[in-house]
Every structure is written in structure tokens, then in C-alpha cells.
């Protein structure tokens with residue numbers, strides 16, 4: 001029999017991994033320039049990132065080993081309807097998939113989708129297959145630790161800002 005705590009944890013996990021779909025027109029979304037896109041790529045684990053803000057150091061630490069040589073080239077795409085919220089960082093995102101971190105070399109998309117105004121996280125392949133993992137770097141709970149956990153840096157799921 002499951003304990004109450006286990007049941008609650010399961011409920012949380014399923015809420016975080018809420019079924020989301022990748023909009024077909026994602027590649028036409030607005031490409032934005034940020035601190036990360038200025039760096040251009042996520043490096044491998046040997047990179048010296050000590051001069052970057054702590055959340056960026058943690059991002060490199062979390063993702064540097066998902067692929068030999070590091071995740072590689074990145075771009076950030078924002079759904080046109082979500083640009084107002086993204087630019088102003090007011091956290092008022094319209095429901096639906098709104099922001100993508102495109103790992104170009106990995107052909108993977110990190111997608112933030114809003115449900116009732118709150119962010120949920122998924123990983124998709126470029127052709128829209130949901131590749132979100134149950135645990136580890138590609139799990140929604142891991143996305144959540146930064147995007148929702150770093151309150152001082154991220155605003156209602158948005159970590160980066162337009163440069």
C-alpha cells in the first residue's frame with residue numbers, strides 16, 4: 001500500500017509531466033538573443049564556466065555530459081503571442097507551448113508550456129515526439145528545480161531575458 005507521501009509525490013510528478021504537444025509551427029517562432037545564445041552553445045564538462053552566474057554554472061553541470069562534447073549549439077524561440085510576456089518578464093504567459101530552448105546539435109527541444117498560467121516542462125524531438133524522461137537531466141522535475149526553483153532568477157518559468 002502506498003503511503004500518503006508517495007501518493008502526493010506521484011500526483012506532483014504527473015502534474016509536472018503534464019501531457020503537452022509541440023505546435024507544428026515551432027520553427028517559425030521568434031528567435032531571441034539572450035546571455036545563453038550569446039555564448040552560443042552548452043559546452044562539455046571540461047569548460048571553465050566559473051565566471052558565469054551560478055544558475056548558468058548549474059546548467060552546464062546538469063547538461064554537459066548528456067552528449068560527448070556537450071549539448072552544443074542552442075537557440076531560443078518564443079511563440080509570437082508570448083513575446084510580450086517574454087520581453088517584459090511579467091510572468092503572464094498565455095496558455096499553451098510558449099518557449100523553446102532548441103538544442104540544435106542534439107535535435108532536441110526543451111519546451112515550456114503554460115497550463116492555467118503555470119509552467120510545465122517537456123522535452124521533444126524536432127518531429128514532436130515527447131522525449132521527457134522520468135528521471136535525470138531530461139525529467140520535468142529537473143527542469144522545475146531551476147525554472148521554478150530559482151525564484152531570484154527565473155520569473156514564472158522564464159529564466160533568460162532578451163538582450
Ligand code: HEC
Nearest residue numbers: 034035036058059099100101110111121143146158159160
Ligand atoms: C540547471 C538549471 C536549468 C535546468 C535544470 C533547466 N534549465 Fe532551462 N534554462 C536555464 C537557464 C539559466 C536558461 C536561460 C538561458 C538564457 O537564455 O540566457 C534556460 C532557458 C530555457 C528556455 C528558454 C526560455 C527561458 O526560460 O529563458 C526553455 C524553454 C527552457 N530553458 C526549458 C527547460 C526544460 C524543458 C528543462 C528540462 C528538460 C530545462 N529548461 C532545464 C536553466 C535550466
